Amino acid sequence: MLTLLRRPLREVDATATFYVLTAVAAFAYAACFTLNLVFQYRVVGLDPFQMVLVGTVLEATCFVFEVPTGIVADLWSRRVSVIIGFFLVGVGFAVEGVVATFAAAIVGNVIWGIGYTFTSGALQAWITDEVGEAHVARVFTRETQLDLAFGFVGILAAGGLGLIALRVPIIVAGVTLVLLAVGLAVTMPERHFHPTPRGERETFGHLKDQLVAGLRIARGRQVVRVFLFVSVLVGLSSEVFDRLWQVRVLDTFEMPAFLGSDPAVAFTVFALIGSVVSLLASGASGRWLPARVVDENPGLPVALASAAQVVAVVGVALLGNLWLVLAALWLHNASSAFSAPIQATWLNRNLESASRATVLSMNSQANAIGQVAGGPPLGALATRTSIPVALLVSAAVQLPSVLAFLRIRHTTTRSLE
Structure with missing residues (x-):
């Protein structure tokens, strides 16, 4: 071998x-x-x-x-x-x-x-x-x-x-x-x-240098600070939604008769529909959204997508109809697919080549830290109270991300440099 x-x-x-x-x-x-x-x-x-x-x-x-x-x-x-x-x-x-x-x-x-x-x-x-x-x-x-x-x-x-x-x-x-x-x-x-x-080479010393360099860049650039802040918030709130929406569906609703009683069929159909919806949303951000919006005011569509995710989490927590809950789930995933290329373009345009890899890596690390810190407390809350309560708390945690993006929606790329 x-x-x-x-x-x-x-x-x-x-x-x-x-x-x-x-x-x-x-x-x-x-x-x-x-x-x-x-x-x-x-x-x-x-x-x-x-x-x-x-x-x-x-x-x-x-x-x-x-x-x-x-x-x-x-x-x-x-x-x-x-x-x-x-x-x-x-x-x-x-x-x-x-x-x-x-x-x-x-x-x-x-x-x-x-x-x-x-x-x-x-x-x-x-x-x-x-x-x-x-x-x-x-x-x-x-x-x-x-x-x-x-x-x-x-x-x-x-x-x-x-x-x-x-x-x-x-x-x-x-x-x-x-x-x-x-x-x-x-x-x-x-x-x-x-x-x-x-x-x-990637070493722990290099990781420390990345952290220091990323924080230095973040202090001087509002857009980088916002992305790091939002990455932590999304990490804190996302784990409970990603891991428990299926449990919420299984505990609350009966599967549609035409899909049979076996959850394997039902959740396969749900996944297929969700994949198609997310694919269409991802394409829409590049083909249907005017380039001027992305170039001059990227914060607005990103903030709207973040707001849609918050609304969707609340919908999964509170709605009493299976198809409405699934629609909220698909809205959440489609909003993420829609905003991802806009966010990537926006952040990369505000980074020099020399610091781009450092900030992008730090952005991913911020999300991971948020998931590790936020997952267990919200999971324990879901067990001690209920999944809808934990989902509502996770939506509240993510809500400031909408406000953060709205604050810089009128800021141009040049002014952020």
Whole structure:
């Protein structure tokens, strides 16, 4: 196995390999996550606090291991890092699905969280090295298309396999990723890797330097301060919504008669509809929103999207009709998909090239810190009171983000520099 990690038995084209692993991984992730929370609630028997705690452990694992696993990709091999990553993610999925206990859910999420950090960054760096910066944009565009297409296939597979048992799609996803790792060990090429120079390597010292540099930039730029503030708020509030909306639906409503009594079918249909709605919303922000709005007043559509998310969380908490609750869920996800490209454009336009990676990394870290800090208290609140109460509190936590974006909606890019 060590020999395969160092050198594949038969190298194939790097671009073709990237497309295949993209398709397989998209299928496996969708197959696992479509019914994962239903599995945790119905089969494992987790209460709301335990479900949120599992997600918090995952976020904390990814945050802690991002740097040490990045060292493997920097010093040893991007290829090795990717293979190890997919193998561990697959093992983590399988452990959770086969054992089906709270402890297994924790252990499985720790394992696959570590695996994810092995692939994070390393996969994109590998394909960029192999095809060259001049050609990688085309490859990433195709990757997005494959990810969407095979994600839909994975959702459909989750529904079919879930009819056998809710654990089956999770186990199948895990086995699929383990086999993907074995296949990559046999065929994945790496012809252009060079160890990262010492001064550019990801280390804990480098992470500290990023934090200091990011805070220095934030002090001088209002837009950066707002994004960091909002990232913390979204992290604090999002974990309870992401982990418990399915429990809210299962506890409160009967599934529609035409979908049958098995939640595998119902939640597969809900996921498919949600994916289509979010895809349309993402396209709308680029095609239908006037460019002048994004260039001169980006805070307004972002604030409106944030307000829609807050309203949607309140709707999921309080509405008494299944389809209205689902409409609120789809509104929440569509609003996020709509605003994401606008936010990315807005933030990147207000950063110099030298500081861009630092601030973007710090923005992601702020969200992760918020999720780790906010998840357990809101999960405990949901267990001690009710899920609607916890959702309302999470909506209140996110509400200041709307006001923060509105405060700078009339500020131009130039004045923020």
